[in-house]
Amino acid sequence: DGGITQSPKYLFRKEGQNVTLSCEQNLNHDAMYWYRQDPGQGLRLIYYSQIVNDFQKGDIAEGYSVSREKKESFPLTVTSAQKNPTAFYLCASRPQGDPEKLFFGSGTQLSVL
Amino acid sequence: AQTVTQSQPEMSVQEAETVTLSCTYDTSENNYYLFWYKQPPSRQMILVIRQEAYKQQNATENRFSVNFQKAAKSFSLKISDSQLGDTAMYFCAPHTDKLIFGTGTRLQVFP
Numbered sequence: 081d082g083g084i085t086q087s088p089k090y091l092f093r094k095e096g097q098n099v100t101l102s103c104e105q106n107l108n109h110d111a112m113y114w115y116r117q118d119p120g121q122g123l124r125l126i127y128y129s130q131i132v133n134d135f136q137k138g139d140i141a142e143g144y145s146v147s148r149e150k151k152e153s154f155p156l157t158v159t160s161a162q163k164n165p166t167a168f169y170l171c172a173s174r175p176q177g178d179p180e181k182l183f184f185g186s187g188t189q190l191s192v193l
Numbered sequence: 194a195q196t197v198t199q200s201q202p203e204m205s206v207q208e209a210e211t212v213t214l215s216c217t218y219d220t221s222e223n224n225y226y227l228f229w230y231k232q233p234p235s236r237q238m239i240l241v242i243r244q245e246a247y248k249q250q251n252a253t254e255n256r257f258s259v260n261f262q263k264a265a266k267s268f269s270l271k272i273s274d275s276q277l278g279d280t281a282m283y284f285c286a287p288h289t290d291k292l293i294f295g296t297g298t299r300l301q302v303f304p
Contacts, residue, residue, distance in 0.1 A: 113292065117236075122199075122284055122296040130290075138291070168236060172292070180226065182292065184238040 083107065086171050086185035092193050093158065093165055101156045101188045103171035109183070110176035112154040116140060117168040117187075126169075129154055130176065158190065166192050195220045199285055199295035206275045206302055213260075214270045214298045216285030222246075225289045227261065229270045232282040232297075241283070244268065275302045 084105045093099045103112065111130050115123040125138030129148040143162025148154055154173075158165045171185040196219045206212035218227075229241040244252045244261050252259050256276075260269045268287070272279055280302045285295040 115294070120297075120299070123294040125291060125293060128291050136291075139293075170238065172238075180243055182228075182240070182288075187236055 084171060084173055084183050084185040086169075086188050088188060089186070091188055091190045093190060094193050096160045098157055098159050099165075099190065101158070101169055101171075101190070103154045103156065103185060104152055105154075105173045105183070106152060107173060107183060108151070108175075109173035109181075110151070111174050112148070113172040114138075114144075114146065114154070114156045115170045115172065117170060123170060126156065165190055195287065195289060195291075195293050197285055197287060197293055197295035199298050201298045202296070203299045203301070206272075206300070208275055208277060208302055208304050210275055211271060211273045212275055212300065214272075214283050214285075214300065216268045216270070216295055218266050218268065218285070218287045218295075220266070220287055220289055222289040225287055227259075227268045228286040228288060228292075229257070229259070229268075230284045230286055230294070231279075232284065233280070238284075242270065272300075277302050277304065 087102045113128045114126040117123050124140050126144050127146040129135035132151050145157045169188045174182040198217045225246045227244045231239045231241045242254045242257045256273045258271045282297045284297045
């Protein structure tokens with residue numbers, strides 16, 4: 081079945097540690113997105129990528145990094161510079177030029193130990 | 194910059210009644226899409242309804258309909274015959290080159 085897979089479902093980070101959240105899609109979608117959601121809040125855009133080897137900062141990119149080496153994969157690294165990383169992270173993808181067909185992953189809950 | 198405002202943090206409605214959730218946005222684009230998403234406690238994002246900005250006719254999807262006013266940049270969601278399963282967070286999301294979400298409205302449907 082086609083879809084987006086986010087892993088792990090739950091992740092814990094120690095002080096000063098970098099952690100990487102995985103997002104893989106087998107939908108052949110061009111565009112991929114990362115969002116952060118704090119409790120009771122909306123989704124805020126961290127990074128997005130319209131095509132392989134290219135990505136743009138969203139509204140809250142500081143303390144995060146991404147790569148887009150393959151069309152299927154868009155991993156998000158939460159660096160030690162992100163001082164408040166505890167949040168729910170959602171990945172999404174869609175075909176280029178077809179915003180109606182947006183798919184979301186099931187999310188990763190990141191917590192600080 | 195593209196912005197989205199949902200001015201109602203929380204709303205409640207009795208089962209079978211009608212409720213309207215408001216959304217205003219700002220964009221310099223002329224062609225774009227608008228979406229309403231539902232997020233139940235499972236936190237899975239579910240598409241409720243979509244509207245293309247160039248279409249004047251308001252979108253309808255079963256019990257869900259929108260009131261789209263392009264000039265006013267307003268995109269409200271009306272839920273008719275509310276059901277207990279409609280209890281969730283609802284997010285308004287205009288889409289140009291990137292998808293931006295509002296802060297959400299928490300809707301509680303009570304018996």
